[in-house]
Amino acid sequence: MAIMLKRKILDNTDIIAAMGIVGIVVMMVVPLPAGFLDILITLNITASVLTMMLAVFAQDPLEFSALPSLLLTLTLFRLSLNVSATRLILLDGHAGQVIQQFGEFVIRGNPVVGFIIFIILVLVQFIVITKGAERVSEVAARFTLDAMPGKQMSIDADLNAGMITEQQARDRRKAIQQEADFYGAMDGSTKFVKGDAIAAIIILFINIIGGFIAGVVMQGMPLLDALHKYTLLTIGEGLVSQIPALLISTATGLVVTRAASESNLGNDLAKQLFRNPKALFITAGVLTLLAVLGLPPVPMLLVAAALIAAGVMLQRNSKVSVVEETAAARESEIEESKKPENVLNLLHIDHMELELGYALIALVDVQQGGDLLDRIVLIRRQIASELGFIVPVIRVRDNMNLQPNQYIIKIRGSEIATGEILADHYMAMSSGFDDDSIPGTPTKEPAFGLDAKWINAMYREQAELSGWMVVDAPTVLATHITEVIKTQAWEILNRQDVKSLIDHAKEQAPAVVDELIPDLLSLGQVQKVLANLLRERVSIRDMVSILETLADQAQGTKDLDRLTEHVRQALARQILQPLVGKDKTLPVITLDPQVEQQILDSIQPSDYGTFLALDPKMLQVLVQNLTREIEKVTLKGFTPVLVCAPLVRINLKRVTERQLPQLMVLSYNELVQGVQVQAVGMVGMNRAS
Structure with missing residues (x-):
């Protein structure tokens, strides 16, 4: 039963939070009984102490990322309590047991002492803690935003160097964004605490003046009795409100001044304050000197003795820890040398590597x-x-x-x-x-x-x-x-890369991916088609169109070369765009019809597609004539583009890409409407003289 109740509460925390905030606003309007007000004041004190403890034990400011919203909520809650308590004080002359006991216990029924203590608390909160926290929040927010580009670049550099994975990079970028959002929100949230301190002073004087008037005019009380009673209640109500406010202000200051650490505030203070025994001995000497000069000797010498004892213990522990660490390091080295060497990591091969000589290391050194x-x-x-x-x-x-x-x-x-x-x-x-x-x-x-x-x-x-x-x-x-x-x-493109690209395309067009893979083509076959496109520097960014074309054509053929040609036809406008001039004219070199037929007759099928079985001497003459024609076209100011039949295109590109890697070879099917083709040369089989 308890487990089910706990689960129900956890599942509906958003509803509970919304109802709580609405209830806080309603408190300002609806009169509350004194007993219920006591419970709410106790909750306010509890929430303040809890917030303070969470701030102390947090190892990183982002562990308490809800603090800005919590500050606003608790500030609104305290103001609602002030309004409710003021209503009870002015109407009924009392505001519950908690406020009454605070007035009698903390200030012993003396309104003058209570007023002074209240003013001191407000000044400490407003001038010291809140002002400092506000300034720290402003600086932290500004420096966090200024440092974001550098941190992003550092993450990209670590990712590029292989020091972190893609997931780790995403997590770090998310943490940077959360940090910027947090400090930006804290910069504004400190204004709530500052405004709360100002409101407390104003409410104090309103309650005293209003209570005095209500007691004398409405209830007929003597002047001194009315002043004493309402001042005592008002001071009690102010202390009940300001002590939790002081705790919240302190928690805010602790969080915004807290640097990221592997331990909480208490551990950090203990490690850093008592890290050096010399500092303890010097402090003990100063206290002893003050005792000799006439200050009360008992407290001075007691604290000095405690510091000396702590310093001696730290010295002994540091010597022992150094010996233990040295022995542990030696044992670890011995154990490590006995373990079998893990050679699996040596089998890993990076997709791409850049190796630099020592004179070029400065190129990657940010410093x-x-x-x-x-x-x-x-x-x-x-x-x-x-x-x-x-x-x-x-x-x-x-x-x-x-x-x-x-x-x-x-x-x-x-x-x-x-x-x-x-x-x-x-x-x-x-x-x-x-x-x-x-x-x-x-x-x-x-x-x-x-x-x-x-x-x-x-x-x-x-x-x-x-x-x-x-x-x-x-x-x-x-x-x-x-x-x-x-x-x-x-x-470079492998199956895993293709899988990632297809998964991304599936978010836009799941139907075509489900139809194509694996029923029509395997992942490896799609990878081969994409590799054919990249081999000729055809962009595969329009993955949906590529997959659509493969799904249409793979039902009739599984020949990867033919499928590649079909995809190129679908991407024809994309391929032609950088080649066509402003006047929509495409200067091209063509093949002599007899040469094209000879090449077509020499194309032979194989298990891996098709290949060109042309006589080596004829192929040499063809490449020489093609090179000569390209030089002529280039001298005329044109970019060399060769156009031929679809079946000839891919085979001719493969046999010429070693000697003519920059030559763009198109098929007639890739010449879309709207492009004016201008023949500027023709390649034949005539031998050079």
Whole structure:
């Protein structure tokens, strides 16, 4: 029965809280009996003490994230109690046993003493605690908001370096947002406590003046009797209200001044105040000196003796703990050496790695101004936006076996690209003519192989004025990483990545995903189609359209090359967009019909799709003629685009991508309406003379 009742209460806490707040507001209007008011005053004291204890035992301010709302609720509750108590005092001449006993016990029935104590409590709360807590809240809120971008970048850098997982990164970002919300709310909540202290002083004088008038005019009491009675009741009511308010103000100050720790306030104070025995001995000496100079010797010497005893105990414990820690460390080393080595971690291979020579480590060191990790975060976002592909975490590590200025980009443990950069120099890329007036070390831009020079910072402005394109070393490395990812995205993409992309698409179009996988195509087959698209730098961001096309076409064929062509046709406008000029004209190179037929006849099926079984000599001539035609088209100012039949397209692209990786090969089916095709060249099989 008790368990069911507890569960019912926990399940309806929102209703209970709403009813409680409504009840607090009703208290201001509805008269309350004195006995019920005693219970509510006791609840107010209980809530204040409980809040104080929670603030003391909290290890982190966010553990008490409900404090801002609680402050508002308790402030409103105290004001309602003030209104109810004032009503009883003025109408009935009493306000229950709690207020009466407070007046008699705390101030012994003396209204003058009570008035002074009340004023002291209000001043302590208003000027000292509340004012300080308000200022700390303002500063904490401002610094927390200012630090948010840096913390976010630090999380992204740790994630990019592989130090934390995606889930840990999300948790940290959520904690940062909660921290900002908390301190922002506390900045406003301290105004409630400040206003409560001001209201208490005003209510005090209203009660005294109103009670005096009610006693003399309405009840015919003598002047001194009325003043004594109503002042005593008012002071008692004020103390009952202000002592809990003081506890709440103190709790607020403790929370906003509390730094995150692994233990509570008591443990932190004990560790830090009694950490150094020398401080205790010096304090004991000061107390002894004060006793000798004439201050009461008994309390001074007692406290001094206690401090000396505590200091001696701390010295002994510290020596013992050092010996124990040393012995424990030795035992741990011995035990660790006896354990069998865990080699499973050595089997892990990162999706992508960036290894740096020791001269390039500064590029990733934030303290030295390195921002490479932040650039890698931006690269991952750029690739996701352009290709619709989530790049895995890029592990960045140093490699002392490399040349000082060398770096290596790896995919699944295999070296894909390498280069050398000078971290303290700028790379100036050639403007098309030699200019020996700019001194520097000749080099090649690593991503695109352009002629360039490494120049000192002092020549940067001169090089820019001479028409050279000048970039810093981190930009050179970031560009190379970006180009490697774009080129090798099809190789990086695995089934797990595809599963994540499909799960994301399922949120928008669950029907097409359920129809396609696994009834029509397996996850691996979809991955192969997406890899085919990425291999030619076709964005897979429009995943829903891709899956829709596969669901339509997979019922008729399971050939992955044909399915890829169907998907390309569905994405034709997206593919053509960067190729078409402002006048909607697309300059293209075509194949001689006889050449196209020869290629078509040479296409052979296999277990892995189709392949081009063309005579090697004919293939060599074809590539040479195609290269020559591309050079002609480029000299005319056009971007080379080859158009051919759908079945020819994918096979021709594969046999030419090694010699002509930048060549865009389209099929006739990808030429959508509204695009004007302009033939600017044709490739035949005529041998070069």
